[in-house]
Amino acid sequence: MTTTPFDARVAALDADALAELMRSRHSVRAFTDRPIEGAVREALEAQMAAENERAGLSMQLCLDAPGAFDGTLAHYGSFRNVRNHLALVGPAGPGLDEAVGYAGEKVVLLARALGVDSCWVALTYDRRRSPARVGAGERYALAVALGYGEKPGSAHPVKPVERLCRVSGEAPAWFTAGVEAARLAPTALNQQRFRFELLEDGRTVRARALPALSCGRVDLGIARLHFELGANAVSRDWAFER
Incomplete structure (x- = not known):
């Protein structure tokens, strides 16, 4: 590759x-x-x-x-x-x-x-x-x-981690890192209308878009990349649900 x-x-x-x-x-x-x-x-x-x-x-x-x-x-x-x-x-x-x-x-x-x-x-x-x-x-x-911007932009508001994910029990480090990275993803109107769920096998992640005012699926694609980058920096022993 x-x-x-x-x-x-x-x-x-x-x-x-x-x-x-x-x-x-x-x-x-x-x-x-x-x-x-x-x-x-x-x-x-x-x-x-x-x-x-x-x-x-x-x-x-x-x-x-x-x-x-x-x-x-x-x-x-x-x-x-x-x-x-x-x-x-x-x-x-x-x-x-x-x-x-x-x-x-x-x-x-x-x-x-x-x-x-x-x-x-x-x-x-x-x-x-x-x-x-x-x-x-x-x-x-x-x-x-x-x-090239006239001046730097400013940080956008982000939701708490617990509002962006679902996990039973203690989350593995790679999952937490993935959600933290997804928090930094740009979304339309700063909606952050996405969720990441760790399934029962402990290594499969379900990513889904919630109802949004606009661009919900675009935002999910951006957030998936951020999650992937954050999680992979800790471990590659996981996968998105197919």
Whole structure:
């Protein structure tokens, strides 16, 4: 299996550094004119291509393309000078939202490791003005604004661990680490409408989305990646329910 830029970054981090990477990613809505180029651009494109191949998606990195964030919707969302975005596109179907959440967050976390800021965007952009191509049978699920922020973002509220999981008895260290990592996952309107349940065998995890105002399945995909990263930093002797 080919090692992706994201895999290489994660492999180089210990558990504390990995948690700090997830903790340091905040939503940023105002950007400078600095372009995404050189080795940073190449790494993001390589990761995106690897995720497209792995999950059968059509994600596209749209650089120097301000049109999608240059209208009334973007101004309503307080976006300013968004010149780059990741278009999350893939086969229309019930699994698309969760798939782009998981895959897109890999690109987002890699971007954070490379010094690039981001913001997940569901509604306040104009996908018709995005240069992303949407083929027959595909859907443009949502976008991620990318760039170098005018200033750092701020931390979002998080729910207590006990509201995000279910476990009988004492939770193993890897499960607790996974839930703690999932707490740091960005979600629409900071809803955190997901739950992780440790099944009776003590090593299988059930992840589910709860009813949400929007983007519940996307949020679950993002949270699943965070859980996986946190748990794997402690132990790999576990698996998600199939």
